[in-house]
Amino acid sequence: MEKPRTNRAAWLATKQTALAIGPAPYTPPKADEIVIRNRAVAMNPIDWIKQVAGDFVFDWIKYPFVLGSDSAGEVVEIGSAVTRFRVGDRVLGHAVGTDPKRNSAAEGSFQTYTVLLERMASPIPDGLSYEAASVLPLCFSTAACGLFEKDQLALGYPSLSPEPKGKTLLVWGGSTSVGSNAIQLAVAAGYEVFTTASPRNFDYCRKLGASRMFDYADPGVVPELINALSGKTIAGALAIGAGSPEACVAVVGASQGDKFVSMATFPISFNQPLGQKVPMLPTVSRFLWFSASIWLKTRLRGIRSKFIFGSTLAHNEVSRVVYADYLPRALAEGRFVAAPEAQIAGAGLESIQAALDLQRKGVSARKIVVSLPA
Ligand SMILES: NC(=O)c1ccc[n+]([C@@H]2O[C@H](COP(=O)([O-])OP(=O)(O)OC[C@H]3O[C@@H](n4cnc5c(N)ncnc54)[C@H](OP(=O)(O)O)[C@@H]3O)[C@@H](O)[C@H]2O)c1
Incomplete structure (x- = not known):
């Protein structure tokens, strides 16, 4: 029998509080989902905006919650209808937990295992690190x-x-x-x-x-x-x-x-x-x-x-057009680059709060990234 997976998350316990590390449930994928073991996650303004602004933004979110939209890691489990990925594949994906139609802590990237929609993920080509790939999803x-x-x-x-x-x-x-x-x-x-x-x-x-x-x-x-x-x-x-x-x-x-x-x-x-x-x-x-x-x-x-609400493409054909039809070959052939450059702000879930604070101070053509080594 397979060993149960142990998940941990950087939780937003309630509004306007610092992230706190703690155990999290492991959520298996539904038919059109994959689960990845995150190796790098990137910070976006909306992560600290939600933390600072509380119910002024995304007021549908119930606490405790797992924020984070940018995931890069390896596939550990696939849903029954998934055709584009296999266990062990290196992928990047937009974790859409804060989308009002998803509204799910299991789909936040600030944890060890994240559930991703197959249509919101792309393979990472050889030669592109997890850290470099993690800059893409939400902003792409x-x-x-x-x-x-x-x-x-x-x-x-x-x-x-x-x-x-x-x-x-x-x-x-x-x-x-x-x-x-x-x-x-x-x-x-x-x-x-x-x-x-x-x-x-x-x-x-x-x-x-x-x-x-x-x-x-x-x-x-x-x-x-x-x-x-x-x-x-x-x-x-x-x-x-x-x-x-x-x-x-x-x-x-x-x-x-x-x-x-x-x-x-x-x-x-x-x-x-x-x-x-x-x-x-x-x-x-x-x-x-x-x-x-x-x-x-x-x-x-x-x-x-x-x-724009940056996750609406998950509910229309644009997700397939960009994540399945365009990005995989464009990235592999170097016609699309993962930009801006990753600035690695630390390793481990414990580094995420400081990384968010760094992003809030302002960046110039850089993306703040945290590595999550095995
Ligand atoms: N609606 C959505 O779903 C959604 C999703 C993601 C992001 N956003 C929003 O989109 C914006 C960009 O997010 P991001 O993550 O891409 O930002 P970011 O990379 O953190 O932004 C940093 C950049 O902002 C530029 N900048 C600063 N003030 C500017 C101004 N007044 N006009 C034009 N550029 C300016 C700076 O350019 P220089 O260094 O060249 O001066 C810097 O390179 C944010 O407001 C964010 O909240 C919205």
Whole structure:
């Protein structure tokens, strides 16, 4: 008889508390799921945002909960309908525990064994470490939702031999993790990409495939972009980073082409010490003010816009398109790179809280990763 697996997790016991390590149940896979033994997990802003903001975000989550969206590890068990993976395969996957339709601690990445949907996972090619692969999932998914979902920018799908579409996409925030994936996916779908970043990251964005870079902190960046896009047909804009929706609405409104702005960044920062109460009235007022002003600005310019929720692709065909049809060969052939570079912040579940704190301090074209050695 097989030995029962012992699982441990970095638990969020209740809102606004530090993660605490403790035993966790081992959950076997359902038909369309796999279970992996995590070897590396990556940190995302939403992990500390949920921790700091409590029920202001993801209010469906019941405590105790296991956060974490980015997993890389080896398959230890597969569901009865799984065809793409076998036990022992090295995979990366987007752990969708915080998705409202999943809402499951077993599907968080901050634990030894994580349940993944088969359609949200891809094989890791030889030569790519678990740490490097773990930077991809949530931000790859978020970029894919914004670019390809039918109620977002609805771009053509990525392929290994893209046909030029004759359109230019604006990716505001190209050096973010989401932006690094968005640039590559849009280029693989045949679009020219203009992007914004700090000048120190212009080369980085160029290597990912962007054709022109602009400094988002330059006060003249909006007119500069409008000027650079004149005579071109835009495919819309993907807005990432503080202030990006307003800037993208101004650029898209003044350009010819598809009048759509897909928004990744929540308009409230929540970047405050853990345990400090989030002030209800100013937070709600700021959100209402943002929503009303962006509604007015888009309506006046004939633009449509929508927030991205980075796990919705799990419930439509985009998950298969990007995780099964595109990414495995693109990664193996070096046409898509795992970016940004992993910055390893420690080893073991015990290192995750400090790694989240490091991500909260801010990164530049880096992804904070924790190794989970055997
Ligand atoms: N909606 C969703 O489902 C979803 C999912 C994932 C992430 N997000 C959101 O998407 C955003 C990016 O997340 P991430 O993990 O990719 O971030 P990240 O990699 O941690 O972001 C760091 C980068 O942000 C850039 N940056 C800072 N301020 C900026 C601004 N005002 N405009 C443009 N870029 C700016 C910096 O660029 P330089 O160093 O070049 O200055 C830096 O490289 C966050 O707001 C996050 O909460 C949303």
